[in-house]
Amino acid sequence: MVVDEQDALFYTRAALEAHCPGEGRITVHPTPGSSSPAALAHDVLYAMGKRLAPGPGSPDVWLDSVDAAWLAAAAWAGATGVRHMVVARAHLLTLQRIGRLLAWRTATGVQLTLLWQREARKLPPVLAQVERRLSGQGEFTALLAERGPIPARPFFPPRPPTPPKHAPGAAVVAGQSSVRLPRKARTASAAPDLPSRRCAGAMATAQLVPAAPALPVASRDAAGLHALTHPLIAGALSVLAFTRVTLGALRSTRDLDITGDVSVVKIHGTAHRACGLFEVPEWARPLLAGARAHHRLIPDPTGEGVFAPVMRGEARHLRAHAARLCRLDLTGIAGVLTP
Known part of the structure; x- marks a missing residue:
């Protein structure tokens, strides 16, 4: 004071x-x-x-x-x-x-x-x-x-427990992403019908297969995403921008599908038959960190994915922001959201 x-x-x-x-x-x-x-x-x-x-x-x-x-x-x-x-x-x-x-x-x-x-x-x-x-x-x-009580850009370290190192992993969301992984980076899920909570997280999967490179996003467009106020909307649209995956895949993204340093994100395929790892570009890391922080600050008794609430309750707002960021051409992706 x-x-x-x-x-x-x-x-x-x-x-x-x-x-x-x-x-x-x-x-x-x-x-x-x-x-x-x-x-x-x-x-x-x-x-x-x-x-x-x-x-x-x-x-x-x-x-x-x-x-x-x-x-x-x-x-x-x-x-x-x-x-x-x-x-x-x-x-x-x-x-x-x-x-x-x-x-x-x-x-x-x-x-x-x-x-x-x-x-x-x-x-x-x-x-x-x-x-x-x-x-x-x-x-x-x-x-x-004076320096404050917490370090700059902590990105919220991952919650314990850490997923098993040798849990089954997967690579690309087959038929849903415009990014193609090298053949050696692809792997099918060992148990495709298991629920998402049994599918390995990003850290465990990254030990088995490399992550696909992020698609380029112009600095002007990245700045537009950084200005968004809703952490879940900013995080969701940034992932769509640098991966071009479908919203159906993004809906299942969990907390453990984002590595502790927010350098890799895992996207799930239908029934987990094939899931994808993507590098998170530097500009997008604070946005994904914001989405995960928002997820951790509210109770999650249903075990929904990080972005699930905004796709359900705030879908119209996500669509509207996608339309405002016309240079990113996300309207086709966001248009499949249910009202």
Whole structure:
């Protein structure tokens, strides 16, 4: 907590200049006068480089839900390696929004600094108990130079237990991908009718067969995918862009089908008769990490795949975003989604 009773320009300017997502430090300047319940979560997403689709009937209307917006903000924070978040003008926030910020901090482990630019005696009880309170310009400058509590770009290490090293693996999704693996990289599933939970994950399969190279995606198109706010939509469309697999295959992608460093993803074929390994290009790794982080932040009692919820509940939004990214030509792939 930084208390600036005089509302000195120094603190706001220093906070804005410290904004550097590439180093894991972001500064959020809350939108003044916004009555939207999810507005502060939108501001956090904006600080991380995410942009809401504009206009009426926006495919990002799901972000009007406070829980969904804060969940997305938590997923992206972990996937992109946010270590420290500074929030300016915190004295203008409602108690409810302050509570949401504190809950977000607990969920992510990110260091949170609030600029309280008002008298200290007006701090609400929940903030008056903050142990570390700064009030000098030198202390604030030193705080901004500190490294946060988590390393940059952690990509969420894989959950234990690790799949067996010699579990049956597979290579390419036969007849469904435009990418062809070399003959030596192809293998049929040893037990094609086993459910997906019995099919080996990406790490185990990568020890048996090489991954197919990713299809090229222009940097401009990759930037468009990076701006998407929904982690599952961004992750799903990025996989479709660099693999051109079908959505039916992508629907079954599980947590363990993405390696710990997000360098390889496994896509399942029909009835697991043939499954495919694909290299994940550098630009797409934070997007897949965001999708997996989102998956891990919500209960998953059904054991559905990482992308299954967005294909079912948010299918129209996925289609709309695919249509907006016309240069990637994903409309034919996304058009088969059920409403």
